[in-house]
Amino acid sequence: MSKLLEVKDLAIYFDTYQAEVQAVRGVSFELDEKETLAIVGESGSGKSVTAQSLMRLTPMPPGKFAGGSILFNGEDLTKKSESQMESIRGKDISMIFQDPMTSLNPTMTIGKQIAEGLIKHQNMSKKEAHNRGVELLKLVGIPNPEKRINQYPHEYSGGMRQRAMIAIALACNPKVLIADEPTTALDVTIQAQILDLMRDLQQKTGTAIILITHDLGVVANAASRVAVMYGGKIVETGNVDEIFYNPKHPYTWGLLSSMPKINNGEEELQAIPGSPPDLADPPKGCPFVARCPYAMKLCENHMPEYTNLSDTQKTACWLLDERAPEVEPPESAIVGGAKVHG
């Protein structure tokens, strides 16, 4: 598979009144064609800033690139001018957001909002764009698209707005779709519909998806590869099976442990104690050190290098160093354990 997007050592800082916040501190990953890469992490881990910067949507200032590059089609997006970016946004890379109410324009009909990109990027006439809009609404499962296309966002329900947003995002057949918590604001039954829809559309159009989420259930459902972010860094990455069945980073263990298991579990949840680091004053060593039950002296001052565990999985943790003590993941972090015994 060929690489579509290559992010190398990306760093993004924000100047704030109090201090410089280092939201993203050296993040590297690749996106292959037709795959779904999930970036998971808690609020403040830098996952949304990373995703937004791919489309250069982070406001700069106060934000700034502090290093690294984003290679798309061999060109560095961090070096592009605003007008060059305009011809990429919506055409090659597009995005759907968490809250479909605030991210659609309330004063424009859904049809106009779909047509915008088509007219700009594909030189369609208004008429052609309108017809394509109807097709797109049909594609994303909106009933009665001929009528619905002339309605305004407030006339749509939450789930339908998200469908409309997906239609807008996919209008120009982008190569990359960034979905930033696309189902977080939706109810579970609607979430299931939207995840299904995204999977369907990916099979039809071959778009690669970057899925930003904090919900490991959604990751297990939709992703082919996973990057776990914590404190502005990717601490572990691998394909979806590796992350769920053979995680090596204590933070990944913690995340898996703190999820209640639906098929067992009277016992207490294994919470991760403490709270995430303050990125205005980021830790010198491993970002997870303050909450890690296995932390060693060295972790405080030295950021671990990535250890390659397979062709796809790499983990940044000192425990994987050959001199480190052997540590087994806690039982609560083992996914699918109940299935083996049952």
Add this chain to the structure above:
Amino acid sequence: MAKQEKLLEIKDLKKHFKLDRNSTLKAVDGITFDIYKGETFGLVGESGCGKSTAGRTIMRLYEATAGEVDFNGENVHTKKTKRELKKFNRDMQMIFQDPYASLNPRMTVKDIIAEGIDIHGLAKSKQERLDRVNELLKTVGLSEEHGNRYPHEFSGGQRQRIGIARALAVDPEFIVADEPISALDVSIQAQVVNLLQRLQKEHGLTYLFIAHDLSMVKHISDRVGVMYLGNMAEIATSDDLYAEPLHPYTQALLSAIPISDPEVERSRERIIVEGDVPSPVNPPSGCRFRTRCPFATDICAEVVPEFQEYEKDHWVACHLYNDKYNDAFEGKKALVTK
């Protein structure tokens, strides 16, 4: 489970909001259930199903339109003098969803927590008040020094702890927790849930736990009620409900939860319900779920299903489980119980 003492009896509770002269939003439209002493009753449903309104009406933040809530045998919604109301308010407290909006930003944490203590005159001296606050801070895992700070200095998880300390300050018997963890990160959610469970054991509290996250509700609740569009669809112990959901809506809801296990996700068959929740201003006739229900037949549009005890302690409102309508569903029943 031994025969338990009822703490709350909710009988045909209704809460309607008048929108204008011609339309009424029936947020809660006749729900009946009991909450036993010392248990956690989970209330789940999608947005707009009336679960929060139900919680608020039960503790009289809203006046009920009809029906009755008995708390320790006493009707909550009868006319009360100020003094009676005050006494009653002490027994029921609430923890809110949004820890950013539910704490007064201009008060110190100490004063936020002590507000209830002051109103009810629970501390005789300044020292006693301070001691009590410090004790509460410790109980919820914060330190004494935190008392002098303001809410904006705290993270979401910490704020939720402050909200819990405030609720505990007046020694309540019953706490309505309205989506207490929805706004928090996964790793912090577990901390707060563990705290709530520990406090329940230590203080003998009874919870009404309102949430849309079904896996967390299963974890924390003894019994669970599923609401749909202002009605109760099903009530069962949490093990029964998850092992053997009866109502098609519960089945769909459970099958829609993504499980954090890729293999399970790949192999599982989902029941996807079509469409959206209809408007509670103009709900469908008969069974309210019929417009999205894969099993619906004519009878569902005509007759409102009765809320009946199908198995011991397992209540459901669906014609599929009423022998009277066996003929209406020929063949379809087998599908339900597979």
